[in-house]
Amino acid sequence: MKNNLLSKNQILHIKKLMQKKYRYQYQEFIIEGLHLIEEALKHPKIIKYIVTSDVNFKHKSVPVLITSYENICKLSTTKSPQPYIGICNFIQNNHLYEKDFILLLDNINDPGNLGTIIRTAHAFGVKDIILKGVDIYNPKIVRSTQGAIFNINIVNNVNLIETVTKLKNDGFKIIGSLLKDSIDYNKVEIKDKKLVLILGNESHGINQDLINLLDYKVYIPIKFESLNVAIACGILLSKYLK
Known part of the structure; x- marks a missing residue:
């Protein structure tokens, strides 16, 4: 040409x-x-x-x-x-999820965090991500994904409560990463085959309406206040995608 x-x-x-x-x-x-x-x-x-x-x-x-x-x-x-x-x-994604593991991101703010999460999820073989509250076409996000954005079905800006409710009705169990009122992720045995992992906003965590829908509330034990959400994502994916 x-x-x-x-x-x-x-x-x-x-x-x-x-x-x-x-x-x-x-x-x-x-x-x-x-x-x-x-x-x-x-x-x-x-x-x-x-x-x-x-x-x-x-x-x-x-x-x-x-x-x-x-x-x-x-x-x-x-x-x-x-x-x-x-x-x-714009990438044309669909709402028919490819696998029995879905990553859901509730208002992740930092473009670098989101790009790294998408890249990490792709590395672990995640096929479907649901998210809300962010422009996935922000240049910093696109650059941070290193091309993973083209290889994952990213469902953007849907109603998260309705989506999670439907997934529960379809047999998915919902895991949320929380700092309070939760259990050490190493001590929770999850044998369900259809899982949704929810990670929340860097400052405010998961929306309370989504917390009300969780089947499992877990945290990662560390010796200081909290982990970067992208690092937490990698740790939890290594646990739940085995």
Whole structure:
């Protein structure tokens, strides 16, 4: 496919995608760096086009638009960007869960935490994540996932109470990580095959309405106040995905 030059209108459009409201208006988001682009290219119809200052870069099925490295820097959210930017369609996920283990995230605030959790979940083989209260297309989140965002069914911004209630009716048992009124996770034997693990907000924990739906309340014993939620996620996944 022949490379073309990036136009001024396209530059303005990409700059708009740095803002959440325009990402959702156009249903598009930005990825940066060759690794993320290669991961996205494994999935058809995600990348609309690639922008680069590398005149030798070509792709047989995705349009490649050439621009200056100066423009790449203006369109990037990092200080010293690689000369590759991808403009992607929103990922079309579904509400039919692939496996009998689901990770549910209740208002995780920090983009770095969320990106690391998605990446960690993918490493452990999690196929389905339900979350609310965050823009998964935030550039820092996308970058932190290292491409895992393309490999997990992420169901975003649903009613968590209704969703968990339905999952309980479908036979799932619900585990929540709590600091209070909970049991050492090492001392809780869970033999149920269909599980949902809930992790809560960094400051406020799990919403009380979700706590009321828990079948198991667990904590990780440590010698200080609390663990980073992404680290806690890795510890609990290693326990419950055995």
